[in-house]
Amino acid sequence: MPSTLADKAPAAVRPSPPPPARTTDRPVGLGRVAAIAGRVVALALIVFFAVGPILWMVLSSIRPADELFQPDPTLVPSTVTGEWYQEVFRGSEAMRWFANSFVVAVVTTVISLVVGTTAGYAVSRFTFPGRRALLAGLSVAYLFPAILLLVPLYLALNSLGLVGGLPGIVIAHVTITLPLTTWLMKSYVEAVPRELEEAAWVDGLGYLRGFLTVTLPLLRTGLATTAMFSFILSWDEFLFASVIGQGDNVTAPVAMAGFVTSFDIRWGAIMALSTLVTVPVVVLFFVLQRYYEKGLTAGSVKG
Structure with a gap:
């Protein structure tokens, strides 16, 4: 019997059932x-x-x-008093101390930024005799405690007649902040593509104008981060400032030691002055917070 067209037609293929849905909600284990x-x-x-x-x-x-000094101290005081702040401002020269600290920290930060940025740019973009020795010296500067520099630095400043004044403290603080500033700015400069500067050189700009108009604006995040580190290092420094600063030229951290005498320790005044010293650092951090967060990773990735 001849087969019909229907017999020759292939049987309908039934679709296979879909696989069971994979659940992603797994029970949270004890681990x-x-x-x-x-x-x-x-x-x-x-x-x-x-x-x-x-x-x-x-x-x-x-x-x-x-x-x-109660035997069972509580976190929250029963009453609030402002006598310690009154003692700091009325019974001492707190405004002079803060002015000295501010001047020293700002001048130290400016000098460290200017010298550290140019030095970081030089060691990143150019090859010159002594480059490796300079980088090694900058790294070795932080291998030893700062107290080892105290005696030779004091003798050098004393021979120049700078002991006892704010310029001597600034120079001492620059010796602390400059190596760190140079290393940080070196990493930030390396993150800027060199091709941008080469394009500026082709357009007729020299090294200096190319750096000022092309590279420096791209370093604002690194400059803000480095400035904050330099300011905090100088603002909180005690060792060099306590030896070099004398008389009316003492900074606020050094002035705290004046509340510790052989007869009494004014803990309340010390806590009040410590709180006031912390305020500028906290304010600076919140102002530069967005630059600080970007700056922590900006210099770690080379463009």
């Missing part, structure tokens, strides 16, 4: 919960040890005298 809890605890401990002393310092600066 994952323990890992998350461990991270939370570690972060809480870091915040506690970082913020705890600062919080205690601020609260102690407004705590009455009878609560500073």
